[in-house]
Amino acid sequence: MRKLGVGVLGVGEMGRRHAENLRRLVPDAQLMAVADVSAERAHQAATELEIEHSYSSLEAMLECKGLDAVVVATPDKFHAAGIKLAAAAGKDILCEKPLALTLPDAHELLGVVSKAGVRLQVGFMRHYDPAYAAAMKRIEAGEIGVPVVFKSIGRDKDGPPLSAYQSNVNGMLFYGNTIHDFDLARWLMQDEVVEVHAYTTVAIRPEVAQFGDVVASVVNLKFAHGAIGNIESGAQAAYGYDVRTEVVGSKGSILVGSLNRIPATFLSASGGTQILADHFLSTFADAYVAEMRDFVETMLQDRPPRINGEDGLKALAIAVAAENSHLQGQAVKVSIGNSATAK
Amino acid sequence: MRKLGVGVLGVGEMGRRHAENLRRLVPDAQLMAVADVSAERAHQAATELEIEHSYSSLEAMLECKGLDAVVVATPDKFHAAGIKLAAAAGKDILCEKPLALTLPDAHELLGVVSKAGVRLQVGFMRHYDPAYAAAMKRIEAGEIGVPVVFKSIGRDKDGPPLSAYQSNVNGMLFYGNTIHDFDLARWLMQDEVVEVHAYTTVAIRPEVAQFGDVVASVVNLKFAHGAIGNIESGAQAAYGYDVRTEVVGSKGSILVGSLNRIPATFLSASGGTQILADHFLSTFADAYVAEMRDFVETMLQDRPPRINGEDGLKALAIAVAAENSHLQGQAVKVSIGNSATAK
């Protein structure tokens, strides 16, 4: 059987994991090459993963023979450019979230993808997490009746170093963190978010404000068909990596997520203690594998991706509205912008 | 030692519990009388609790010899009138939440209380719940650093019958349910809520809209010193009575609340199952006892109440702002109103 030849662009923490999964855990894929703006990092990844090719640019990698698809895992600012280049070269694409950092960029890249006739999947890997997937299955089966309230929490453990804010290559909290929950909101509620209201805070780290970013946020959601919701995000919860989601329905509710990293409790006179989850790569390890397997299978079988460019665009549009609400101090309608112009 | 002579006004579900607690579990109190608009209900309660006096009005009960204090547990609409009457008669008061249904009413009653020189405690009993109390103790000890995000959920199991909406003696969701969380927000964050934004829904029971009420809500909170928060309330979660609160701080966080009614799990091929909490009177049974004991002790020792009229007013002001946000579709500043005018 034919294998999908895949190259990974960007081998930082996330791209490196994708490359490893492709190399080791997706039998139907062949990891052809990795590329990174740091040739040395690309070379090292290739060596460790025992593959032949490493490149210092996407352009160079696109010349690699046998390359069918590209995984875009660069800093967020470069997603749009990476997608456009790969699409123009006729490659199918799995792009990390967010699809882009601005709606015009998103529209433009979707235009290129469409024109090139390639397929694009967006990296909302929580769809592939066993607990989220089980939740969705039950929602679709009608077990909770009509979903009416969506709640989600996403707290990172340690705030990024200030240098990460200064480098200006990623979007603010809404684009890198809350975007997952914006996507979950659409997916689990099977509905569209039409308006949002955001409060944000920099109270415990005021210096991030100068970079347009925030430490934590709460975003109220209004859905098209009457449901409501709220998403809380935090950049530095101190205690751990904490992702939890609830969907309240007319007949029942579902809670997804757990605080604990391992099933062990330590008991002493000072109480019972658990070790807490601390990183998305361990919490969602299985989800990343399942995501990549599904992407590869989807490409090989010439099916439309489960999470496509439009999903990436719509989640982005909610993030944009949330940022505008944060800036304007009032509720803001969600709009994907003038797609005509964008094309 | 002197006992506090207490009368209970209103012996519906809540007042009846207060009367029982006073009769049985607060040794320093003497339940002198109960009163209810239904003389029969009052009489029955008196009989079952083995006390001498029952009345069909507060006015009548106030004549009861030995009465030092009154517990106001009528439908919400009558709280203000009850407080004013009791205060004017020189009785100390424990009033169920909410203090009143409008800010002018609240200001007026506070004026009467102040002029009468009596003491007024508001029934935010969660302060006395062992888990909430332990949380507060740790927050005050600085264990979580600076509190920066407040989250709370309050879901009732079964929605009230439509007749309860029609009778128009209680306020909407914000006044009867969310008011607890508005109070917790002030208490646990040791800060004031200055602005709110609310989305509400009637999606799964549209007929409550005609009564100005809603089925569920999410309320974003902005605090005076930079913190933020969100409260979700629901009138009919179907699965149980679910109250949970989180406070995220710069160094740690605290989660309060549990879904389960009893510590038992039933395991079968179809999964592990727990019996869920279903009513505030069981979830907060201990809190109601501790609240009443503290009220009685506070009165006997001539101390100011831990949760006073101003607390009741400020929580009410947040509820009013939330209702206004719901009506106006935008964020609304919290204001306790012109107390001068109100009088």
Next chain:
Amino acid sequence: MRKLGVGVLGVGEMGRRHAENLRRLVPDAQLMAVADVSAERAHQAATELEIEHSYSSLEAMLECKGLDAVVVATPDKFHAAGIKLAAAAGKDILCEKPLALTLPDAHELLGVVSKAGVRLQVGFMRHYDPAYAAAMKRIEAGEIGVPVVFKSIGRDKDGPPLSAYQSNVNGMLFYGNTIHDFDLARWLMQDEVVEVHAYTTVAIRPEVAQFGDVVASVVNLKFAHGAIGNIESGAQAAYGYDVRTEVVGSKGSILVGSLNRIPATFLSASGGTQILADHFLSTFADAYVAEMRDFVETMLQDRPPRINGEDGLKALAIAVAAENSHLQGQAVKVSIGNSATAK
């Protein structure tokens, strides 16, 4: 309606709680008197509970007019004598566990009770705990199929002071702690324990061995109809009071018990922490109330007690067999002894 006049013998920790419950939470009972070998302690309890009579002996209390029933809550060694005296005086009895410390004592007291025609309930209050009661209800409903394995853990937090061992008024671990689980084994499995095997340890407190006691034990159980089980008991678990039971059935299983005292979790970089249960009086507070209410109602309605003298005898017989196994180093058959001889 007539009230049951009750006197409490022994107002240490346990008896004091029974007296409080009778005084405050069992409307159908009237706490007539308390008695204690310490007249001062009896007097103080009477004062605090606002009752008229206190005595320094059971004999004296039995003279108290209006006394229908006696709660025996002395040190274990004196249970048998207390029961016999009360029975001979024609009083119904609720006796704390264990019924007695030896089988001959048990047989003798049962003879007296029988001859006197009074009723005797034994204080296995876990039957009244909401979680255990829910478990039993499901077992009786056949939800777990045929029960086949019984497991139970009972760990006390802090070991008794050595003086408690020296005073020699209570039995060893099996009689004061494991006895609850021996009773649960019979009750939940609806079967009899016919043989036991015990290992014990004094490893972390060798000085208790001189008093014939142990620090921890594991007791294997063989039931009459083929089921098996194991009970672990500990006198000093250090971290808390930990009581948990499991019944494994052919179709499902039930787990009862929880480690946590309050529903709160404290999260910090060093983990998630809960406050642990630490005392039977808080863990089983509701059970003690329900037990007393049922006892009082049972007496007033002239029904046979739910947990009778035979239950006390049979649980004791298992404890005796376990102690013999501990002493002899081999499995020992359970025998209630020759009741004829015992008399």
Next chain:
Amino acid sequence: MRKLGVGVLGVGEMGRRHAENLRRLVPDAQLMAVADVSAERAHQAATELEIEHSYSSLEAMLECKGLDAVVVATPDKFHAAGIKLAAAAGKDILCEKPLALTLPDAHELLGVVSKAGVRLQVGFMRHYDPAYAAAMKRIEAGEIGVPVVFKSIGRDKDGPPLSAYQSNVNGMLFYGNTIHDFDLARWLMQDEVVEVHAYTTVAIRPEVAQFGDVVASVVNLKFAHGAIGNIESGAQAAYGYDVRTEVVGSKGSILVGSLNRIPATFLSASGGTQILADHFLSTFADAYVAEMRDFVETMLQDRPPRINGEDGLKALAIAVAAENSHLQGQAVKVSIGNSATAK
């Protein structure tokens, strides 16, 4: 860097997993070949894992060039023979538990291994499970003081088909299931089990008795230095795969294990429900990977294995004693037998 060439003997459920892990998740290993008594099954595994060689016997596989080590994952009865053959051929070995089904077999194979100068690791993979490993780390750090009680539960979900009993290629419950806990007892308690007492039952499936097997068991343990313990095992718990262990120490305790397969709770009017763990391959997926990585690294670095033949022998000796206790109806001392004779 040199890779360890590994062949897997037996590609049933377990061997297949080992082969997959070697092929995909252990970069320092090269899966050279698989062998199975069914040539077809071996061939299919090789095809799916994209490796060149498959064989229908260990003898044949041992001829494969580049083979450094063998993983023995046959039915239990054939472990001893597989080990001896592989050892005689100079290969290092990872053998699934149990090491053998009889003590003479174990001694004999250990003699062959020793004489051949190869290294042998036994597949007690729980040492590599993150929760068990964290527990051991804390025990070794002295956090729970002196370990004094060991408790463990191992319940399989569905009993094997009767044909599995009839085929007579695996040992009874103690050898295939409880053996893990016998090993954990030695490892976590850092002590030796010197005596055991077992009760067993066939109550809910009497037909397994004819094959010398049981449905469930409880085994009391006595350790050399005064600690005690109990292990419960079950072949058909119906509700799921349930492995839990507790170590009680003088200063604290540790609980390992969780019932839930995914972190999700489904709430409805009939309760809160979780999906339960149902298979060892999912519960211990990470442990199997970590075990294989450690084995491969250990071999490449010429270190002694963490879990060696003696560990396998000693766990087996406890199982033998437990079976004897089951047969004889009394406590039995643990003995590894006359090793001189065995050689």
